[in-house]
Every structure is written in structure tokens, then in C-alpha cells.
Amino acid sequence: MLNQASVEHDIYLFHQGNLRYSYQLFGAHPHTEDGEEGYRFALWAPNAKQVSVVGDFNNWNGSKHPLKKMNDNGIWYGFIPDLKEGTIYKYEILTPHGHLRLKADPYGFSSELRPNTASVTYPLNKYSWNDQQWMKRREKINIYESPTSIYELHLGSWKNIETEVYYNYREYADMVIPYVKELGYSHIELLPITEHPFDRSWGYQTTGYYAATSRYGTPDDFRYFVDQCHQNGLGVILDWVPAHFCKDEHGLRRFDGEALYEYQDPIKAEKPQWGTLTFDFGRNEVQSFLISNAIYWLKEFHLDGLRVDAVASMLYLDFGKEEGQWQLNEYGGRENLEAVEFIKKMNEAIFEEVPNVLMMAEESTSWPLVSAPTYIGGLGFNYKWNMGWMNDMLKYIEMDPIHRKHHHNLITFSLYYAFNENFVLPISHDEIVHGKKSLLNKMPGDYWKKFANLRAFLAFMYAHPGKKLLMMGTEFGQFDEWKDLEDLDWELLDYESHASTLEYVKELHQLYNDMPALWELDHSEEGFFWIDPNNYEQSIVSFARNSRNKNDQLIIVCNFTPEVYHNYKVGVPHEGSYKEVFTSDSTHFGGSGQTNGLYLETKADPWQGQNQHIEMTIPPLAVSFLKRTSSPKEEIE
Template sequence: MVQDTTLEHDIYLFHEGNLRYSHRLLGAHPDTRNGEKGIRFTVWAPHAVQVSVVGMFNDWDGRENPMEKINDNGIWIAFIPGLEKGTIYKYEILTAHGHLQLKADPYAISSELRPDTASVVYPLDNYSWGDDEWMKQRKAKNPYESPMSIYELHLGSWKNIEPEVFYNYRDYADMVIPYVKDLGYTHIELLPLTEHPFDRSWGYQATGYYSVTSRYGTPDDFKYFVDQCHKYGIGVILDWVPGHFCKDAHGLRRFDGEALYEYANPSKAEKTQWGTLTFDFARNEVQSFLISNAIYWLKEYHLDGLRVDAVASMLYLDFGKEDGDWELNEYGGRENLEAVSFIKKMNEAIFEETPDVLMMAEESTSWPLVSAPTYIGGLGFNYKWNMGWMNDMLKYMEMDPVHRKYHHNLITFSLFYAFSENFVLPISHDEVVHGKKSLLNKMPGDYWQKFANLRAFLAYMYAHPGKKLMFMGGEFGQFDEWKDLEDLDWELLDYDSHASILDYTKQLHQLYQDMPALWELDHKEEGFMWIDANNYEQSIISFVRNSRTSNDQLVVVCNFTPEVYHDYRVGVPKHGSYKEIFSSDAEHFGGSGQTNGLPLESVPSPWQGQDQHITMTIPPLGVSFLKRTSVSKEENHEK
């Protein structure tokens, strides 16, 4: 019988699905009993007949340290004196079927380096953080009206010592952070760092949800990485995968001999296309496990946000399944009502505990109100990846320019829904791997045109409403698709074209940071106005980006063909002098130099729905950013 009332209350909340810090109850924690220091082990295994803690300390003999079952709902506890940080352990579980199985701790803070699979005792209270100023500023910041440009990063293939041999988190901090800071990114997004057995799953098929992967070091090493990011003014977002987990024998699958973390119904449990299992979102203890896990990463590691992977796979019962392999919900629909309820509950809990973080959904369907609060019927995220924009734009950019006029809607359609969610525009790892080609190599044309297309695409991306995300390698024009077992082709920077793209990325970020019109009203309709969306014959579009201050207004003109147009008229909303402040076709970026060096004076003659127009040169495969710098001669004369 449990005597500690706090422990009793935590156990009650855990079984109710409302324990938000269940990692403090379960797992391995330093403790003192009767004056002796040791480790308290706690595990949930309701179907088990017997559970023991085993490790080198007892020669992996389950008879030495049996656990006590302290309630009818399957909480087991053992205190083992003399154990300390670094102890390697597993749980030996005798199932109701008479089988003995060894399982890693679902709440382990650290794990052995693969291929070994045991858990490691690792107290979390030894790191001294130095990011107080960052955390204070984060609370006061409005992310919706701030620049956000995210560098998506897979540590092991950004740079490694040799294939499958990696640097430490601290080494990566010293290499990655100055590079990302110099380029002007505001955030780093890391592919999942939860412990996973197979390198090539990239962390998306995990076994240790509370364990930062030991491939790159210890939990304190990773804290150092985050701490240093914050020191340099860079936020850290972690990919997080609450939808499914891998089937490896030491992991969560049939943890106590029965379906426990996964659905018991195979039609709901099996993710056949990935060979994984779906969490049972209806089970209270699983809710405590997952909600606590999200809060754990945000709180313990000072992360600035989570990007939630494969949300659509959680929302739909038929996701990735053939007819007959799934069952309708109680109302005859295909929505997983339990997952919907869980997602809302999860986001409510996260924003109550950490109100200033980012919760980003990778949701690939048209599910409504993904980034809206739950109290108005939303899922409760504050951002959604704009997969529609990504698919349309990549399809368009891969076309030979001669065909683009027949698919003009691909570059304009996104503006019909751009303000229905708080969007991030993502060019992620999924788009540059497994035969999809790199971003640069998707571009058609000869060598020069590939780079020109890439520059134009990036410029349009940064001019389009929504926050930005780019996978590593895109910033310098990686030619090969992402090779997850090798590091990036850094030697390309010895070539002028690639060095120029890197400089272009840096200068584009500088423009982005300096111009509130490119981010201040990202999620509001008044932040965007078409000038001409319909010139499909020449594949030219033009539009205005607005900020809260009218003087910061930008005119953007994009040409997606290799033709140059001189004396091209563009409608402008106000009369005055317009200066081209940025051109993707500038010679120092590797362009052809068809720029507008002199101020462009507006003419008080209506054009394209505007009261004024200017006449300019439109560069080939180029994007021009124009800013009104002074009133027109006519306006001065009137004054």
C-alpha cells in the first residue's frame, strides 16, 4: 500500500490521463531510503505477472531485484541501494503467457549506444543553464508578427567523422550554430532525437521517447547544444513523433505481453506502410505518457517548439490503408475521434505549461482549423506546414518554363487559402531524398538556368506569406539528393555558383529580416495584395506585401521564364519613386545583371487595377523587390 500522499495523487492522475509530468513518477530516479542512497525504479505493466530490474549490477538475474506491484492498475516499484548515475538496466517481465522478456524503460532518460539497447540511469538536474535572457525575451515575443526562417537539420549527415560515426552535440554546437547564425536563420529544426535503433529511420521510428539519442552524446551534451543556440539568438524546434512507434523487441510493442501502448485492435494499431504501431490514444496512461513527453522536451531541454510529425496519420483511420483494412468510427466516418480528442488535450496542456512555445503540425490534408485554438473548434496548434504550397510550387518549378503558362494556377492558388491557417512554407528533407532529386537538381534548364530558377524560387518563397523552412544543403545548392549516411557536399562551396547561392541565401535573409512587410502581417489578408496574378502568357506575377506601416510596403515582381522584358509596365499602389532594393538576377549572385539601377518614377496613369504604374526591366528567371523611397515629382509639384 502506498503511504506517500503525493505519490498516491500522481499515480491517480497518471491513470486518469492527466499527469503532465509522469516522467518524474515513472522511470529511474535517485532516491534515499532508510539513509541509503540508490535508485527508485517505477514502471507501468498491468498485464505482467512479475517484473524485475536487471543489469550488470545483478548479473541480469531477475531473481535478485523483483519489483513490488503497488496498485491494481499495474504500477511496479523497486528501490535498489548503491546504484547511481550510469547504471545500465532493463526490466525483466514475466507475461501472463509465461514468457520472459527484456524491455528498455519507456521513461529512460538515456540509453546505450546502438546496437545495444539497455536503458541508462541519468539524473537531469546537473546542468546549469545560461539562457535566462533568451527565455525572458521569448515570453515577450509575438511569433506571428516576427521573422521566422527555419533551418531543418539532420545532425548525423550535416557533417560526420565518417559514415555512422558522429560528432558530439557539443561539437555540432561549435560547428552548426555560427554557420546558421551567419546565414540569418532564426531557428534550427532538428530531425527526431528520441532514441531509435535504426539510423536510416532518421529518428522517426523510436524506442526511447524520453531518451535523447546517445549517437551524439549525453542529455547534458544536448542541453549544451540548445543553450548555445539560445546564446546566439537561435531558437530550437524538435521533430516529435506521437503518432506511431517501431516494433523492435526491446521497445514499447506488447510491453507487458499484451497490447499496452498500442491499440489492441490490429486494424487501428498497424501502420502497414511504415511497419510501425499506432499509440492507443484512448488509453489514459498513454495520454499521460505522450503529453508528459512533449512537456518534458520543452521544459527539460528548453526547446522553443515541437514540429509534430504525420498528424494526418493520427487523424484518419484509413491513412495509408486499403479498403477493408480499417473500420469506420462510431458515427460512420473515417476520423479517429480518440486521436482528435487527444491532440486537443495535448495542445491545451502544452500551452498551459509552456505558453510561449511553437507547436507545428505537419498535416497534409485540408483538415480545418489545425492552427486555431481548441475553444473555437481547432486542433490547438499554432502553426501548420503548408504542404499544398510546397507540392504546387515544386511541381511548377520542375517544369520547363515553356510549359509553365499552362499551369499558372500552381503559383497563385495558395493565395486563396494562405490566411486560413498560420502557415509555415516547408521545403523539408522529404522533398530531397529517395529519388526526388535535390532542390537545385529539380530545376530545369542548363547549368545557369538551374541556379537562376533556384534563386527565383527562393525569392518567391520569402516574398510569399508564411514563415519559412529549408532543409540543409538547399542553402548552397546541393546537387545530389540528401544522402542520409554521408555528410553534405561541402566541397561544392569551392565553386563560384554554389558560393554565390550561399551568399544569396544570406542576403535574402538580410532582406527578410530588414523588411517587416515580409513577415509582420504573414497571417492576415491585409498583408498581401495582388497587382497582377493573371499574366500566364509570360509567367509573370506581381503583388504587394504590406506591414503595419505603409512606408514599409514592398512591390514584388516575379518572372518564371528565361525571357527578358524591357519597358514592362507594373501597376503600383502609390505614386512616388521606387527603388529596386533586391534582385535575384544581380551579377554578384551569378545572375545576368538585368537589374533596375535607377529609381523608377511612377506615372499617374492607371494600370493593373492600380492608380499608378512604373516601367521597369523584368529579369530572366528573376524576382525584383521594389520599395517606395520618395514621393513622385508630380506629388512634390502639387505640394
């Protein structure tokens, strides 16, 4: 039996917006009552006149298993004996207007395979985890000073059996994990796997917030995927969508006949850009629903973080709207004040309940302090996607090199604000879909130059301050843009240029993981300084990356034209010998082989603001990484 005092306290917290584990109260849970085993049900539907649980088990007859209303708190509850795991069910709701509606459970832990839409009974706690070592390590790691490179993954189009027929989460684990691990990534980020009716929404228009989509198997199959990632040293981040939900009839829209999860004001509720509805962030019960949902994925599935989608659309009342589609807030501004307070409350709750996870905001504006703690006025995330860097760099890299000198600021401007937030540098699915071209195919020039540009771009990205994210397929230079209903063009790996690109990304990750200068001070001005940001005529920039150990310093030289320069002078801060530890122009990767094979001795003539300089060969459309050696003569001998 449930403890009545505990239930009443939970209900009080739910209505206050402070029930962080509301999924333990609501939904369908295995239960024993008067010696009978079955499932108990609880639902928030304050406007309903009557609620019943219906399914195949009672021939969808709402008269057989009605729920009872608990006082005036809008909660309906009941117990149905003899129900088993895997039973499909919906709620039959009689609205205030006398209409009967069939709704999936907002707290349903599993769903039928689309196009069917019923919820499915599924217990929370039957999976046995084997990732204890990972979870203990996660408690101690300083993510800010660790190498973080993220592989963005859409399971169904990574590899499938045929169009819209997919492998199981467990089969994906066996295929994906060895591949991503060998490439050297630290994390996998999954596009939303919350249940959604339309494959081509990619999960961003959700109906089942608590259900791992049945396209790929059961919730425990998904737990297995995460468990195996952890056992193989890979973290898992989930794209999470609290900004809006889709309007499908079985979902949250006008759930009990009235606006319940969405704003009652249609001007605030509607997101015309996506044809979806905005959550009512000011409603306490909706806050409990969403905050509990975030904690649910982090706790019940051991996820290592959430990438929160479309944060800007939450923050601004006018986001994606035309004149007449939005109204000013009470102070005459365009900020959604309720959403701002909700975001802060959500992040505070998450870091109290699940410390040391990643909360990454996809926030595309200049809203201040997105990744700062709430106690200093921040939104409370610990990372923000650097959309400014992404837009500038993609605009720059798509230009013919002959024009790049006129837009040199596009590769330098990001360093003016690189340390204002904790940034992730993203090249995500949004940039390589729907006519935008793949990253490789954005590159100008002939076949060789496209691959050289791609290698240079990726090397610059990994040398730039900030954590890294790359969409799947980029690692082997997919020519076609992302095709969401087809799998990746794996056959390209039969061709040398694509196989070499895959090897390049693998070795770039190895360099990245081995060099603390590329990540240890990512979020501190001490971790970076320009050597020469101003050579726009030749489209060359040079800079240094530092770690806490001064001996780990790297000098990075980037050339964004196809010209080769010999005896090019680069200022360096320390006397000694410098070795080229990595170059994107190596013939091993398909480059031209304009490398610096010998040690580069410093000359005591100041240059570019540094006390010393070296002379080196600058390869075409390439990036070179240099490191000072302590005893070069011994190494040569």
C-alpha cells in the same frame, strides 16, 4: 522519502490521462532511502506477473532486484541502493503467458549506444543553464508577427567523422551554430533525436521517447547544444513523433505481454505503410505518457517548439491503408475520434504549461482549423505546414518554362487559402530524398538556368505569406539529393556558383529580417494583395506585401521564364519613386545583371487596378523587390 499522498494523487492523474509530468514519477531517479543513496524505479505494466530490474550490476539476474506491485493500479516500484549514474538496466517482465521479456524503460532518460538497447540511469537536473536572457525574451515575443526562418537539420548527415560515426552534440554546437547564425536563420529544426535503433529511420521510428539519442552524446550534451543556440539567438524546434512507434523487441510493442501502448485491435494498431504501431490515443495512461513527453522536451531541454510528425496519419483511420485494413468509426466516418480529442487535449496542456512555444503540425490534408484554438473547434496547434503550396510549387518549378504558362494556377492558387491557417512554407528532407532529387536538381535547363530557377524559387518563397523552412544543403545548392548516411557536399563551396548561392541565401535572409512587410502580417489578408496574378502568357506575377507601417510596403515582381522584358509596366498603389532593394538576378549571385539601378518614377496612369504605374526591366528567371522611397531626389544627390 516520497510524499505518499502526492504519489497517490499523481497515480490517480496518470490513470485519468491528466498527469502532465509523469516522467517525474516513472523511470529511474536518484533517490535516498534510509540514508542510502541509489535509484528508485517505477513502471506501468498492468498485465505483468512479475517485474525485476536487471543489468550488469546484478549479472542480469531477475531474482535479485524484483519490483513490488502497488495494489491493483498496474504500477511496479522499488529502490536499489548503491546504483550510480551511468548504470545500464532493463526491466525483466514475466508476461501473463509465462514468457520472460527484457524491455528498455519507456521513461528511460538515456540509452546505450546502438546496437545495444539498454536504458542508462541519468539524473534530470544536473545541467546549469545559461540561456536566461533568451527564455525571458521568448515570453514576450509575438511569434506570429516576427521573422521566422527555420533551418532543418539532421545532425548525423550535416557533417560526420565517417559513415555512422558522428560528432558529439557539443562539437556540433561549435560547428553548426556559427554557420546557421551567419546565414540569418531564426530557428534550427532537428529531425527527431529521440532514441531509435536504425540510423536510416532518421529518428522517426522511435524506441526511447524520453532519451536523447546516444549517437551524439549524453542528454546534457544535448542540453548544451540547445543552450548554445539560445545564447546565440537561435531557437530550437524538435521533430516529435506521437503517431506511431517501431516494433523492435526491446521497445513498447506488447510491452507487458499484451497490447499496452498500442491499440488492442490490430486493425487500428497496425500502420502497414511504415511497419509500425499506432499509439492507443483513447487510453488514459498513453495520453499521460505522450503529453508528458512533449512537456518533457519543452521544459527539461528548453526547446522552443515541436513539429508534430504525420498528424494526418493520426486523424484518419484509413491513412495509408488499403480496403480491409481499416474500419469506420462509430458514426460511420473515417476520422479517428480518439486521436482528434487527444490532439486537442495535448495542445491545451502544452500551452498551459509552456506558453509561447511553437506547436507545428505536419498535416497534409484539408482538415479545417488545424492551427486554431480548441475553444473555437480547432486542433489547437499554432502552425501548420503548407503542404499544398509545397506540392504546387515543386510541380510548377520542375516544368520547362515553356510549359509554365499552361499551369499558371499552381503559383497563384495558394493565395486562396493562405490565411485560413497559420502556415509554414516547408521545403523539407522529404522532398529531396529517395529519388526526388535535390531542389537545385529539380530545376530545368542548363547549369545557369538551374541556379537562376533556384534563386527565383527561394525569393518567391520568402515573399509569399507564411513562415519559412529549408532543409540543410539547399542553402548552397547541393546537386545530389540528401544522402542520409553521408555528410553534405561541402566541397561544392569551392565552386563559384555554389558559393554565390550561399551568399544569396544569406542576403535573402538579411532582406527578409530587415523588411517587416515580409512577416509582420503573415497571417492576415491585410498583409498581401495581388497586383497582377493573371499574366500567364509571360509567367509573370506581381503583388504587394504590407506591414503595419504603410511606408514599409514592398512590391514583388516574379518572372518564371528566361526572357528579359524592358519597359514593363507594373501597377503601384502610391505616387513617388521606387527603388529595387533586392533582385535575385544580381551578378553578385551569379545572375545576368538585368537590374533596375535607377529610381523608378511613377506615372499617373492607372494600371493593373492601381492608380499609378512604373516601367521597369524584368530580369530572366528572377524576382525583384521594390520599395517606395520618401525623398528619392535627396538620396540621389
